[in-house]
Amino acid sequence: MHLTLLHQISTAGDTIAVTGLAAIGGPMSWAVPGLLVAFTIGGVVAYGLYKRRQKQAREASLQRLVARYPGWARTNQPCGYSVKSLAGQTVATPKGDRRFGMRHGVGGPITLAINGTDTPCRVALFQWVSEKQGRKRTASGPKGARNQRKNRTYQEQTQMVGIVRMPFTFPTYVTLRSESVLGKLGLSRGGDQVESSEFNRRFRIDGGDRTTTVQLLDANFQQVMVERYSGRTMQVNRDVLVLGGSPEHRDDGLTGVIGELPAILQDMEALVGHVPPPFWRAIGAGGQAAPPPAPPSS
């Protein structure tokens, strides 16, 4: 078998590996490991080049995306909030069990139609990364299962996030997230319930005030959430509206996850447009020119 391999290598013209191996201890015993080493090194180099090219393509995409909107820039402080202050504070930015952070952050000023009035806001789009702890069981020792040892492993979890910072403060919070499996089956549902059983099946509602919650979740908003935002999270809290989860569409002109960022912006604009006027009136938003929120501090 070794002779055959050596012949193949020679005919392929790969004389460097063969010559080196022959000098050490004979070509027949070292040909296969040498080949493996060569392939491994070649693979690593190719992978490195591929990753580098991907990174360059993402950087170029981010630059193109930022150039589309006046005043936008890359950011590592979404809407002026530091990554640390966002972690665990919204449903779309979990703290995880070890590390957390953001990637591909872009943002800038935007004008949204709130309660029939063009309102200057700030927006940020990014990918949130957190690590969740898992358990890996390994058997050690002769008894196997009796001597199982628990090792900690961490899995990286990512999700796309969009944040709009409003020029006013929400008096309470409302959070929509995917309902649990038991909740989907109707066996155990926590949180508030609304009229649409389909909405209740798909979303779990947590709100600080039930009146404000039902003012936000009118019949139209329930339908929009079910049709366009199933599987995603939404939260209004303090002065921000946060939309988490991947959109159903993307901009194919941009590389990788960057292509999802404009789609998130579109989804956020549409979502704000569907917020019912009674909700805006209840919190005293819209209807008058408001100063834009403070720009992010460096």
Added chain:
Amino acid sequence: MTVEPWFVLLVVAISPFALLGISYNRFVVQVASTNATWANIDTQLQRRHDLIPNLVRTVAGYAAHERDTFEAVTAARTRAIAAIPTDVSVDQQARAEDALTQGLTSLLAVTEGYPPLKSDRNFRDLQRQLVETEDRIAASRRLYNLEVAAYERRRRSLPSNLVANAFGFDERRLFEIQDAAAAHAVEVGF
């Protein structure tokens, strides 16, 4: 470990009473919750009734000859207040409030012909308060109807309907009225 027969019998004997108690208590909680949300509606309706005299007075200051409209609104308000007591059915109260909503819509339509009135600060403030109150009525009504729907679902389904019948948990009616805020908000320029 063996279970004593008397213990099994005891559990079997007690279980129906325990389930009965749990079901009864859930009805009590639901009735209390329904009453609380209804009280919230009453509060908001009362607030709307209180705003109307001031609104009529302000409009009359600019359009004194629209007497028929003022009288219609005032009469509707009187009927709506008369429908608040607990011995009046929810349906009757809803129809009285609908009549008041129609009267208010007519009153606000009158103001379209009087630009000085529309720019009157007092009138604009009253109109804003009216719309905010109607928004709260709409939200309270939805909360009440959600409570009633959950209560009625339990009251009519097995086995909780046995408890409802045994302890006299009566039927509750949904409170269905026109969405006044939607009709009146168009006129409001915040």
